[in-house]
Amino acid sequence: MTQNCKALTLYELNLLIQKVIKENFEGDVLLVSEISRIIYNAGGFTNIELIEKKDDQVIAKNRAVIWNDKKFILDVFETIVGEKLSEGMKILAKVKVSYHPSYGLTLNILNIDPSYTIGEMQLRKSQILNRLESEGLLELNKRLEFPIVPQNIALISSKSAAGYEDFVNHLMYNDKGYRFNLRLFYSVMQGKDVETSIIKSLDEIIECGNFEVVVIVRGGGSVGELDCFNSYDLAKKISQFPIPVLVGIGHDRDKTVLDYVAYKGFKNPTAVAHFLINAVEAFDDYLTDALHKIFNLSSARLKSEARALENISLRIKEKVLENLNTSKSNINFIGNRIFPELFRRIDLEKRKNDKILFNIFSKLKERVKNEYSFLERSEYKLRSCSIEILQKSIKTIINIEKEVKLKDPREILKKGFSITTLNGKIIKKYEDVEEGSKILTHFLNFDVFSVVERKVRGDE
Structure with a gap:
């Protein structure tokens, strides 16, 4: 030193x-x-x-x-x-x-300078979107199959959020009278804890395992207030989520990152509720159209069978009349052959043959009576057969209607059965599915997603 x-x-x-x-x-x-x-x-x-x-x-x-x-x-x-x-x-x-x-x-x-901070937020949002796109995550949730009748809904929001009551009121008290099973998973909807809170709610939803749609709503806000939804980790979680996610956080102009990765983003919570109601209404209209088609087909079949029965009845009547006319012609022909001979023999042996003539006339009357009785019985049998054929046809039509109803997929599901599909097609044979395939099993009120780990034949 x-x-x-x-x-x-x-x-x-x-x-x-x-x-x-x-x-x-x-x-x-x-x-x-x-x-x-x-x-x-x-x-x-x-x-x-x-x-x-x-x-x-x-x-x-x-x-x-x-x-x-x-x-x-x-x-x-x-x-x-x-x-x-x-x-x-x-x-x-x-x-x-x-x-x-x-x-x-x-x-x-x-x-x-507030404008610099806002610009940084927008820049960070663009960087997150570019990263998600480069990693192939931007469209994953959008590719999921949306349920035909979305009724079991998991709602991520806060009761204090302005959009919470709007969504619940529009959905649960809709003018169509549709019923939805709604469960709230409480989450922070503002500030730095939004990301971890919503991710935690998503994990809880997966653990429950009985929801068809996830809805995230809040009552809107400024660019700064909504910046908490521009999160890479949260966006990645939603993109890879196995259930369609609908987002309605009330943005006026700028979308958040969640709007881009979710199955569908909406401008406010009310619009999300309308989307769900419209989905159910579309299925309701489809069922109504199907019922009308079944009714029209059944009516056409009944009319066709009725016309067929009417034609059979007309042919039977024509045949009966034809047989009656033939019998009458035969009787007349017999009479024309016998009477001249009788008259000739009466002229020759009138007295001798009075008794014979009387017997002949008696036998002829009895024969005519028997023929007429036979024709009456034939007509009665023909009528009975016609009625029996008509009744069998009606029973056949009723059985056809029952078969149509029994083949309705909903009736099958009500009995406890399920329908398993691969890529939208029903699995019927052992060869239709490969190990590692992702399959979807439909029950009456819920669906189950599965991955085939191993295939086993029924005789193995």
């Missing part, structure tokens, strides 16, 4: 530092930095810790202060951005560099 070098006290050294800083930082400085910590003191001033990162490592850190006379800066920032100055925000601030021998280096914040 050099003996000639005069030693300085700490105070003297700090005075020299103060002098150097004062000489070199006489004017204001525009500073870009990130807020790592902020403390609103009861005395009116605000302590802020500013940092700069590189590759997620802090490479610079300084203390900054907003004094009481500059407190309006915070109000202006909140009014424009829509959110209080908080940790994690990047800011562009005008600062005055000062150094005090007792308190060290301090950056006195004179003003903050």
